[in-house]
Amino acid sequence: MRVDQITIKSNLKDYTVNFEDNADFIKNLAQMPNSVFVIDENIWNIYKNTHLSSIPQEKVIVQPVCEDIKNIDTVCAIYEKIMQFAPRKNMTIISFGGGIIQDITGFVASSLYRGVNWIFVPTTLLAQVDSCIGAKTSLNFKHFKNLVGTFYAPKEVYIYPEFLKSLNVQDFYSGVGEMAKLHIMAGKEKAQEFIDALPKIDALDNATLSKMTHNCLNIKKSYIETDEFDTGKRNMLNYGHCFGHAIESATNFAIPHGQAVVLGMILANKVSMDRKILSKDKLKFLEDKILYPILKVSKPVLDENKIVQAMHQDKKNVGNNMALIMLDDNFETSKILDLQENEVKKVLAQLG
Ligand SMILES: NC(=O)c1ccc[n+]([C@@H]2O[C@H](COP(=O)([O-])OP(=O)(O)OC[C@H]3O[C@@H](n4cnc5c(N)ncnc54)[C@H](O)[C@@H]3O)[C@@H](O)[C@H]2O)c1
Ligand SMILES: [Zn+2]
Incomplete structure (x- = not known):
């Protein structure tokens, strides 16, 4: 029905x-x-x-x-x-x-x-x-x-x-990665709702999955209905994806997409903290309550030069610069176009 x-x-x-x-x-x-x-x-x-x-x-x-x-x-x-x-x-x-x-x-x-x-x-x-x-x-x-x-x-x-x-565990948590991304981008209340729902998501509870799926589609809808052809606001949905796509390509797609996005959010948050728009407290909150609990792949061996190369090739870049969607203390996203190689290498070295 x-x-x-x-x-x-x-x-x-x-x-x-x-x-x-x-x-x-x-x-x-x-x-x-x-x-x-x-x-x-x-x-x-x-x-x-x-x-x-x-x-x-x-x-x-x-x-x-x-x-x-x-x-x-x-x-x-x-x-x-x-x-x-x-x-x-x-x-x-x-x-x-x-x-x-x-x-x-x-x-x-x-x-x-x-x-x-x-x-x-x-x-x-x-x-x-x-x-x-x-x-x-x-x-x-x-x-x-x-x-x-x-x-x-x-x-x-x-x-x-x-x-x-x-679904196998990795493919299931690939979807949970995207679910987490959308709830974080919708602000602190929705992020907390995700944290509270996590035990029931882990238990594959149908009603919870349905509710969280509703949330996700309504959040995504608000981006795509205003910018369907991806020329502005919809770009923000790429939070976690700038590093995520590079990780997928540097590891030859060994990691499911949404899990690479989780790693991508961890890395983007570290750059955001280095650039002083995300506080250490918020970064730790996101890592401890959301991102590490849903990371179900072991930390991949990442060749920093391959990641930098892949990030340069991202089809959403303009010119020779590297782009990144960052997150601030209000869980609002913004896009930078001047991400530097040394910033990428620094956060890759910090990946726990
Ligand atoms: N068009 C878009 O907007 C868009 C957005 C995000 C991702 N993608 C693309 O989606 C692809 C990844 O898709 P995905 O993560 O959904 O996985 P997938 O389609 O690669 O499927 C993953 C695995 O799960 C199996 N599978 C599917 N449903 C199953 C089920 N219910 N039970 C058991 N096994 C099942 C599949 O056979 C496959 O082996 C990538 O190619 C990515 O580029 C497209
Ligand atoms: Zn995605």
């Missing part, structure tokens, strides 16, 4: 996020005419005889998932398979999976017939709390992460927390 709904206003077209407390919505999706399903292979294997059993097997494209397949070749392979279903412009692509399935199927939906209907069912916590709204689709090109992409919104998103039960 649908328990709640959030509408996202978009310059492209408004879309809804539906919160579901049982799998009936999947039975309805299974009956949708002229539809094709693209489903993460792990999800299909785990749930084909239970939550997904109503979906006719002949309408399913099962897609193996890893970061290496998020490219144009996979998109072409999916076009090829969809053409075998005698598609029409009014078809609907329904996809189930995490951010990788979202990026690939969003790109396919945005480009096929210059845009077909798309419904997305996020199955990772990261996709539920963060990536499912915002209308970005991204593909990797050679070693350039998310270089190619479009802005394209799904028609509908369905959040079903029950899927999270089968």
